Amino acid sequence: MNQTIWKLDNTIKHYDWGSIDGITNLFAIPNPTSEPMAEIWMGMHPLGCSLAIDEKLGKIRLDKLIKDNPQQILGNKTFQHFGSLPFLFKILSANKALSIQVHPTLENAKIGFAKENQLDIASDAPNRNYKDPNHKPELIYALTPFKAMRSFRAIDxxxxxxxxxxxxxxTIPISQLKNNRHPDQLKHFFEYLLTLPTQTKTALIKQLLMKISTFNDEPYLxxxxxxxxxxxxxxxxxxxLLNVIELKPGQAMFLSAKTPHAYLSGTGLEVMANSDNVLRAGLTxxxxxxxxxxNNTNFESMALDQLLTKPVIKDNKIDFPVPVDDFKFEIIKSDxxxxxxxxxxxxIVLCLDGEITLSTESQSLTLHKGESALIAYQTDVYHYQGLGVLAKAFD
Structure with a gap:
């Protein structure tokens, strides 16, 4: 394998919650149709596989490139453990809320995927919960102010x-929670809200909006x-019920399996295990x-000051440690x-700002803001130079 670094041509997702100009403003990626540009996927997920630009063969699907050269690209350790690229890297830009959601554990994803296969639920069916047998821990890194909800507030x-x-x-459900301030009772209250009959739910929402009409503070805003x-x-x-948090640019937050959350607005980078398993509860x-x-939700409370991932700064790199093997994430400042x-x-490296050249003994590739590249394990060592910032996803 002569080439070990490939520029990527990535899939754009036009979900209705996406921003029309958020990604364009940051990366000058054109949006000629003015559709919501919600996500750009960098990786080999079958629902949005990147194309690698080969010097001799032109554009090749990344999943095919890796399948044909698994150990050279992934390395033996990753190949033996995962069998494929274990992470998916995204640019995400939300103009309105994504759904209230959780992601299953690895064990539950395998069980759910097998069960839905046995029921002959098509992989693209709208009522399909499990698109693959993998978990989906994820980290979000804010590029702009980024608002989200995640994890249950303290019961008090x-x-x-x-x-x-x-x-x-x-009155009665809140009284029950007040008399039994335990995650199990919080689960009962949460389930009570989510399973209300339509007529009761509509009346309750109407009361809620009427009661908060004069409130001008969070979380009512x-x-x-x-x-x-x-x-x-x-x-x-x-x-x-959930903590409302706004990440400042440069802050990051890790979400493990079973964590209830919803992204509300802003543009950021998301790196996750290579999965698209999402269980939804609302706002969708x-x-x-x-x-x-x-059944896949953790009802333990988390304090607001526990929600962010603490960065580790060393020389020109900022590392955001995560407790999973599927991915790691760094910000690299280049000069x-x-x-x-x-x-x-x-x-997979993404140029966040400036112009940065990646080079080996036999290759040289320049990335401009918004461009990305795959770097194979076989590269062993490369150099980078130029005034700018890289985001790096790896495992």
Whole structure:
């Protein structure tokens, strides 16, 4: 294999929650049709596989390139452990909320995938929960102010927020939670909300929006914003249950399996295990399976100051440690000096700013802002030079 670094041509996803100009403003990637440009996928997931630009053969699907050269590209350790590229790297830009969701554990993903296969549910069926047998831990890195909800608030805080709006139909469930401040009781309350009959749910949402109409603080402002896009959705109660957080540019947050969350607005980078398994509870027009989501949710509370991933800074690199083997993530600041980079596994690098040249003894490739490249394990060592910033996903 002569070539070991390939520029990538990536798949763009035009989901309805995407921003029309968020990615264009940051990376000058054109959007001639003015469709929502929600995500750009960098990797080999079958629902959005990148193309590698080969010097001799032109564009090759990344999954085929890796399948034909698995150990040279992945390295023996990754190949033996995962069998393929274990991560998916994305640019994500949200103009409105993504669904309230959780991702299953690896064990539950395997069970759910096999079960739905046995039921002959088509892989692209709208009522399919499990698209693959993999888990989907993920890290989000903010490029702009990035608003999200994640993990349950402290139960005392949840009780206080619900008591402030004093909805008569929730008096008994809140009283039960108040008398038994335990994750199991929080689960019962959460399930009660998600499984309300349509008529009761509609009346309750109407009461909620009426009660908070004069409130001008969080999390009630978030509820009002969500109501513009999802006026009849039970997800409007989630800001009272989940932490609302806004990441500043340069901050990151890791989400393990079973963590309830929703991205609300902003542009960031997302790196995750190579999976598209999503269980949804609200703020969406897609398929909702509340009971499957509840069975895959962690109901332990997390404090707001525990939500961010603490960076480790060393020389010109910022590392965001994650507790999984599927991926790692770094920000690399490049200058006009020639820097040496050791390659221990396949890497995907994205140029966030400036112009950076990657070089080996036989290759040279320049990345401009918004461009990305795959670097094979066989590269062993490469150099980078130029004023700019790289984001690196690897395992």
């Amino acid at each position: 805080e949840i009780i206080m927020l619900f008591e402030k709006i004093a909805l008569s139909d929730l 978030t509820i009002k914003t969500l109501a513009k896009d999802y006026p009849d959705d039970i997800g409007l109660f989630m800001p009272l 027009h897609k398929y909702i399976d509340s009971l499957e989501l509840i 006009q000096n020639l820097h040496c980079e050791k390659v221990d596994s396949a890497q």
